[in-house]
Amino acid sequence: MKKEQITKKNNFFILLAIAFIAGGCDLLDIFNDDATTYHIDDGLYKIRSLAGNYLSYDTGSVPNCSKQDQSNAWYLRKAAVNGYNLFKGRENSDTLDLNQNRDIEGNTVQLWYSFNNTPAQRWFFEQNSDGSYKIVTSNESGRVITDNGAAQITIKTYNNLNTQKWKIERVTGEEARFIKYRQIMRDVNKFNYDEIVIRNANGQTDASLKDKIAVNPNKENMIEGEYVVLHLPNNVWAQCQEPKKMIDAFDSVYEAEIELLGRSESIHDGKMVFLTDYNPTAAWMYAAWDYCAFSKGAAEDFLSSGNEWVRYEHPGWGVGHEIGHTMVSRGMGNLFTAYAGESWCNVFNIYALEKAGLKEFSRDFAAGTARTYYGDNNKYAQYAGRDYDTLSNAERVTDILAVNTFIFLKFPVLLIDTYGWDGMRTFFTKAANDNAGGVRTDAIQDKIDYMAVQLSLAYQMDLSYLLDYWRVSPSNTAKARIAHLPKERLIAANYGM
Numbered sequence: 440m441k442k443e444q445i446t447k448k449n450n451f452f453i454l455l456a457i458a459f460i461a462g463g464c465d466l467l468d469i470f471n472d473d474a475t476t477y478h479i480d481d482g483l484y485k486i487r488s489l490a491g492n493y494l495s496y497d498t499g500s501v502p503n504c505s506k507q508d509q510s511n512a513w514y515l516r517k518a519a520v521n522g523y524n525l526f527k528g529r530e531n532s533d534t535l536d537l538n539q540n541r542d543i544e545g546n547t548v549q550l551w552y553s554f555n556n557t558p559a560q561r562w563f564f565e566q567n568s569d570g571s572y573k574i575v576t577s578n579e580s581g582r583v584i585t586d587n588g589a590a591q592i593t594i595k596t597y598n599n600l601n602t603q604k605w606k607i608e609r610v611t612g613e614e615a616r617f618i619k620y621r622q623i624m625r626d627v628n629k630f631n632y633d634e635i636v637i638r639n640a641n642g643q644t645d646a647s648l649k650d651k652i653a654v655n656p657n658k659e660n661m662i663e664g665e666y667v668v669l670h671l672p673n674n675v676w677a678q679c680q681e682p683k684k685m686i687d688a689f690d691s692v693y694e695a696e697i698e699l700l701g702r703s704e705s706i707h708d709g710k711m712v713f714l715t716d717y718n719p720t721a722a723w724m725y726a727a728w729d730y731c732a733f734s735k736g737a738a739e740d741f742l743s744s745g746n747e748w749v750r751y752e753h754p755g756w757g758v759g760h761e762i763g764h765t766m767v768s769r770g771m772g773n774l775f776t777a778y779a780g781e782s783w784c785n786v787f788n789i790y791a792l793e794k795a796g797l798k799e800f801s802r803d804f805a806a807g808t809a810r811t812y813y814g815d816n817n818k819y820a821q822y823a824g825r826d827y828d829t830l831s832n833a834e835r836v837t838d839i840l841a842v843n844t845f846i847f848l849k850f851p852v853l854l855i856d857t858y859g860w861d862g863m864r865t866f867f868t869k870a871a872n873d874n875a876g877g878v879r880t881d882a883i884q885d886k887i888d889y890m891a892v893q894l895s896l897a898y899q900m901d902l903s904y905l906l907d908y909w910r911v912s913p914s915n916t917a918k919a920r921i922a923h924l925p926k927e928r929l930i931a932a933n934y935g936m
Contacts, residue, residue, distance in 0.1 A: 666705055900924050
């Protein structure tokens with residue numbers, strides 16, 4: 440069966456019998472002529488040829504085959520069109536790619552740094568009678584990935600060779616988690632597999648974790664908590680007197696923020712990695728799709744004099760801010776971040792600080808303490824704590840809301856301090872559910888309208904003219920959808936509206 444496509448014409452009665460015996464089987468799915476290898480679930484797999492070698496990326500940028508299996512796992516994901524995409528060690532890492540999509544005998548297969556879902560990155564798994572698979576190009580030539588040992592893998596015409604037959608083995612549990620953590624570290628910092636040591640903090644004490652970290656002073660130590668996997672340089676771990684308490688603090692931030700999202704489980708397909716990015720051009724701190732990062736300078740400053748007072752209770756404003764970014768992007772699909780990408784993440788941050796008993800700190804920071812941290816001339820400190828109506832017309836430009844952490848933040852904080860967190864939690868939960876259900880907003884105005892409508896419905900009051908005031912005006916269509924709600928009065932009165 441070519442690419443395992445099942446046709447109605449040749450298999451109707453057999454499939455009808457199967458469906459009848461199975462009971463409840465959806466015939467529409469069975470008769471989907473586009474179906475290919477649908478029985479392979481998305482997930483992490485080791486792929487080994489019958490010649491005994493694993494499909495490998497140990498050499499770095501060139502895929503080959505190796506007897507070594509410790510790091511050679513691939514994330515298989517059903518392609519949007521058909522076939523499968525194969526990612527190195529974790530979803531959305533480097534992608535297995537047919538060089539220039541040239542389906543010719545002996546062409547090489549490479550690792551491509553960006554996923555584009557072109558035919559060159561789609562592969563079909565055709566099952567053999569012995570349960571093994573051929574891994575076939577998407578161009579219907581009959582050429583398959585072939586095990587060339589330590590040399591770069593190539594595509595060749597299928598000749599029923601053991602080097603062209605592959606067994607796949609699902610990787611789960613701790614092994615899958617650790618492979619993912621290591622792959623993130625390898626992608627960011629180019630470490631070798633054996634340079635990274637991972638410790639689980641479950642059941643450990645501060646003293647026992649300190650002892651475990653000290654065993655490998657020349658390796659990169661990662662500590663796995665309940666929600667967060669933390670990596671710091673060894674000179675910073677050496678300063679840390681309470682590593683268990685600190686990983687618990689990171690976990691508490693993540694737990695609080697997903698609670699505000701209406702969730703009880705991780706949104707990171709396991710646990711979120713918070714690592715140190717050693718690249719000299721790395722931002723001070725940043726958030727990516729499946730990890731957050733310190734720069735080396737930020738990591739070394741983390742436990743410096745004057746900061747340690749808060750680290751063991753809460754890891755600080757910046758950590759909560761970056762984790763908040765992942766809640767907005769991965770958790771809610773950036774459905775409403777227009778003009779305020781640096782503000783909504785801080786709503787999550789403020790909630791986590793409150794849960795840690797640091798409400799006063801959260802308000803002070805958002806309302807002006809930023810000057811202490813950034814200096815009076817910094818763009819964040821320049822506007823911190825100022826009412827929007829005190830800005831000059833020149834300052835009242837959309838770009839301020841796009842780049843500034845604090846100006847727009849005052850709007851949701853006013854809502855929270857006036858009416859409580861329940862409406863905000865309802866709003867975020869709705870956005871998280873919509874994102875999971877495939878809802879998308881692309882245009883800026885669509886994002887503003889989503890925010891205006893859903894936030895108003897969550898608080899059961901029309902907030903549109905407050906948004907007009909902050910220069911993020913909903914469309915007339917959006918205003919019509921919430922016109923039946925009573926207009927917000929308490930905040931408006933303070934602004935003379």
